[in-house]
Amino acid sequence: xxxxxxxxxxxxxxxxxxxxxxxxxxxxxxxxxxxxxxxxxxxxxxxxxxxxxxxxxxxxxxxxxxxxxxxxxxxxxxxxxxxxxxxxxxxxxxxxxxxxxxxxxxxxxxxxxxxxxxxxxxxxxxxxxxxxxxxxxxxxxxxxxxxxxxxxxxxxxxxxxxxxxxxxxxxxxxxxxxxxxxxxxxxxxxxxxxxxxxxxxxxxxxxxxxxxxxxxxxxxxxxxxxxxxxxxxxxxxxxxxxxxxxxxxxxxxxxxxxxxxxxxxxxxxxxxxxxxxxxxxxxxxxxxxxxxxxxxxxxxxxxxxxxxxxxxxxxxxxxxxxxxxxxxxxxxxxxxxxxxxxxxxxx
Numbered sequence: 001x002x003x004x005x006x007x008x009x010x011x012x013x014x015x016x017x018x019x020x021x022x023x024x025x026x027x028x029x030x031x032x033x034x035x036x037x038x039x040x041x042x043x044x045x046x047x048x049x050x051x052x053x054x055x056x057x058x059x060x061x062x063x064x065x066x067x068x069x070x071x072x073x074x075x076x077x078x079x080x081x082x083x084x085x086x087x088x089x090x091x092x093x094x095x096x097x098x099x100x101x102x103x104x105x106x107x108x109x110x111x112x113x114x115x116x117x118x119x120x121x122x123x124x125x126x127x128x129x130x131x132x133x134x135x136x137x138x139x140x141x142x143x144x145x146x147x148x149x150x151x152x153x154x155x156x157x158x159x160x161x162x163x164x165x166x167x168x169x170x171x172x173x174x175x176x177x178x179x180x181x182x183x184x185x186x187x188x189x190x191x192x193x194x195x196x197x198x199x200x201x202x203x204x205x206x207x208x209x210x211x212x213x214x215x216x217x218x219x220x221x222x223x224x225x226x227x228x229x230x231x232x233x234x235x236x237x238x239x240x241x242x243x244x245x246x247x248x249x250x251x252x253x254x255x256x257x258x259x260x261x262x263x264x265x266x267x268x269x270x271x272x273x274x275x276x277x278x279x280x281x282x283x284x285x286x287x288x289x290x291x292x293x294x295x296x297x298x299x300x301x302x303x304x305x306x307x308x309x310x311x312x313x314x315x316x317x318x319x320x321x322x323x324x325x326x327x328x329x330x331x332x333x334x335x336x337x338x339x340x341x342x343x344x345x346x347x
C-alpha cells in the first residue's frame with residue numbers, strides 16, 4: 001500500500017470509528033437526559049430517515065429488485081450491514097418468509113452500552129425501518145415479526161419478514177412473538193461479495209459512509225424532536241466526552257499528534273475540501289450535511305463542534321476551537337481556528 005492510499009484509508013477508519021462511537025454515545029445520552037420514550041421517538045425517526053433515503057436505491061445497487069419482497073428485505077439487511085462491518089445473517093424459509101439475525105456484539109449499541117438500552121429503544125429501530133419496508137415496496141401484505149432482542153438478554157436481534165395473504169393494518173406491520181425461533185443458518189451458504197467489485201479500500205470507504213449516514217440523520221432528528229437549542233447541548237456535551245474518550249485511538253489510527261493536523265485529517269476524511277490559510281483551516285464544503293441545507297440550523301454545527309474539540313483537548317487541554325466564518329450561515333466557508341485559553345488578568 002503506497003503512503004497516500006494509507007493516509008486516505010486511515011482517515012476513513014478514524015471517521016468511521018469516531019462517528020460510530022458518537023452515535024452510541026448520543027443514544028445513551030438521550031436515554032439519561034430525556035428518558036426512554038423520547039429516545040425511542042428519536043431512534044424511530046432516525047431509522048425512518050435512513051430507510052427512506054437508502055432502502056430502495058440500495059435494493060437496486062445490490063441487485064435485489066427481482067427477488068421476492070420478503071427475501072429481498074432480509075438479504076438487503078444482510079448485505080448492506082455486512083458492507084458496514086455489522087454482523088448479520090439471513091435465511092429464506094420460503095419465498096414469502098425470510099429470517100434475519102443481528103448477532104452480538106450489536107454495532108449500534110457498542111460495547112457495554114448494550115446494558116443500558118431500554119427495550120422500547122431497540123423496538124423503535126424496527127418500527128422506524130423494518131415495519132415500513134412493505135410501505136415503500138407498495139406491498140401492504142408485508143410485515144416484520146421480531147422473535148428475539150439482544151437488549152432483552154436474548155442471543156441476538158432476530159425476526160422474519162412475512163408476506164401475509166391479506167393487507168396488514170399499520171399496527172400489525174411490526175409484531176413480537178418471542179416463542180418462535182430462526183431455523184439453522186449455514187454461513188457457508190450466505191452470499192459472498194465479489195472481491196474485485198468490493199476491494200478492501202472500497203469497503204473501508206463504505207464503512208466510513210455507513211457511520212456518517214447515521215450522524216447525518218440523527219442530528220436533524222434530535223433537533224426536530226427536542227428543538228435546536230436542546231439538541232445543541234446534547235450534541236456538544238456528548239461530542240466532547242466521546243471525542244476525549246477515543247482521542248488516543250483516533251490519533252493512533254491517523255498517526256498524528258498536532259491538533260491542527262488532526263483536525264485537518266478528520267475534515268478531509270469526511271470528503272471535504274480543506275486547505276491551510278496561515279494558522280487556520282478553510283473548509284469550503286460540508287459533505288456530511290450536503291443536501292440538507294433547507295432544514296439546517298446553526299445549532300447543528302455548534303453541537304457537532306464538541307466532537308472535534310474533545311479529540312483535540314486531550315492533546316492540548318487549554319485549547320479553544322472556534323469558527324471565524326461559517327458556511328452554514330451563508331458565508332463561503334468554515335474558517336477554523338485553534339487557539340489557547342489563558343486565565344483572565346482582570347475583569
